[in-house]
Amino acid sequence: MRSRRVAIAALAVATSLAVTACANRGGGGETSSANYPSKDLTLIVHAGAGGGSDLTARTLAKELESDLGKSIVVENRTGGGGRVGLTYLKDRPADGYSIGFIPVEVAMLGHQGADIKPEQYTILGQIMNxxxxxxxxxxxxxxxxxxxxxxxxxxxxxxxxxxxxxxxxxxxxxxxxxxxxxxxxxxxxxxxxxxxxxxxxxxxxxxxxxxxxxxxxxxxxxxxxxxxxxAPERVAALPDVPTAKELGIDVVIGGWGLMGAPANLPAEVKQRLADAVHKAASSATFTDVMTKAGNTPMATSPEDATAFTQAEFQRFGEIYQK
Known part of the structure; x- marks a missing residue:
């Protein structure tokens, strides 16, 4: 069991995806998105205030507010290693007013008994490792x-x-x-x-x-x-700290984060949000904060991020079945 969990951990090595422009083929159903957004948004974070996920979400939220022209209220819903926040997000109305920071656990928890799978979310883009x-x-x-x-x-x-x-x-x-x-x-x-x-x-x-x-x-x-x-190499935020590999222990592992919303987001709303997320994640403010914090900022398309997340989910599943 322990070896299996460790094998799973190795799969979570931070993966650098190329930064691409946001394109959209997702969502569906009727929408009144001509006026979207017409009210403030809520951004769900699965972890507590002051942590890395919270920092990422709040930094991105400020950039999104400038683009969308509405306030974004960051709501921390903690518990269960991400289960509480991810469950709450997927069960919200798919109207574009509930968005969330989606961590690597979205590819892990479904194989640990939780009703959490990537397809339960509209993925808007990967924003960090x-x-x-x-x-x-x-x-x-x-x-x-x-x-x-x-x-x-x-x-x-x-x-x-x-x-x-x-x-x-x-x-x-x-x-x-x-x-x-x-x-x-x-x-x-x-x-x-x-x-x-x-x-x-x-x-x-x-x-x-x-x-x-x-x-x-x-x-x-x-x-x-x-x-x-x-990590594979030393990070800019802690330049004097060696990697485990330098010290003779060959282990490389990290988390990653996406922006998303409940599944079946209307296509036009998804496009508006995906464009805003890409712009925010590409901004000088966001990339500077992420880099100084030791993270790798990213800004990938919904398609690339969705394919990446599904691949991670499948690979975790293969390991759990062994």
């Missing part, structure tokens, strides 16, 4: 990844590592790191990356697995010590 980090509290005795791994080898299953939720990507990253290092950690789930990082800072856990945008700020002000980045 996020490499993982493994960090310890500033006062931790572990100065290096080697020392941290040695501690786990000495006491298997006792080194607690906070993550963003059971079944979510950072739990998978914890298992992947342990598998690659030949040790067993004890994952501890929280409702999002921000609470997980807070647990790491406070010393409630021995370590925290989170995205660069979530751990970076705490690392820069000295509250956390990032031992390694689980």
């Amino acid at each position: 996020a490499p993982a980090t493994i960090s310890v509290p500033a006062e931790s005795p572990y100065q290096t990844l080697a020392e941290f791994v040695a501690a786990a080898k000495a006491a298997p299953g006792t080194i607690t590592v906070a993550n963003s939720g059971a079944g979510a990507i950072w739990e998978a990253a914890t298992l992947a790191l342990g598998e690659s290092a030949g040790v067993t950690f004890k994952p501890v789930p929280y409702d999002g990356g921000a609470p997980a990082v807070a647990a790491g800072v406070s010393g409630e856990v021995k370590a925290v697995m989170a995205g660069v945008s979530e751990s970076g700020a705490a690392a820069k002000d000295g509250r956390l010590r990032v031992l390694a980045v689980l």
Whole structure:
């Protein structure tokens, strides 16, 4: 079981898709989109305020407001490693007034018993990738990844590592790191990356697995010590932090994020939103915030993002069946 989950984790390696112009063939049904949008929108985020997903969503929302000419209210609906927020989004009316940040978990949770599948959403585009980090509290005795791994080898299953939720990507990253290092950690789930990082800072856990945008700020002000980045190469936000591979542990894993809405969004509304998302994700403000946070900003078409998400869902399914 553990090997299967680790294999799943390896599939979540951040994938760079080419930035393309938004085109549309999606949606359907009647629509009064000539006046769309005629009221404010709600943007659903599956994770808590202050985390990487929340930062991405709120940064994009500001850019979308300028284009759409309406306010966008960001609503955090946390719980279940993304299940609560994703379920709420898919069950909203497909009228264009409920949109959401859709994380990598949309390709994972359906294979863990949740009624969540990519086709339950209208995908508007991929907007970011996020490499993982493994960090310890500033006062931790572990100065290096080697020392941290040695501690786990000495006491298997006792080194607690906070993550963003059971079944979510950072739990998978914890298992992947342990598998690659030949040790067993004890994952501890929280409702999002921000609470997980807070647990790491406070010393409630021995370590925290989170995205660069979530751990970076705490690392820069000295509250956390990032031992390694689980990325192919060092990231600009933490240039002095080595990759796990540099340190002899060959593991690369990260999350990704899309913008979407409930399935069956009217075609004209989908086109308007997809164009706005592409413009916002391509803006200097969004790309600057994402890059400084350690994420990779992206702006792909609905078609490319939909195909990517379906492929990820299918690959996760193949692993779960083994």
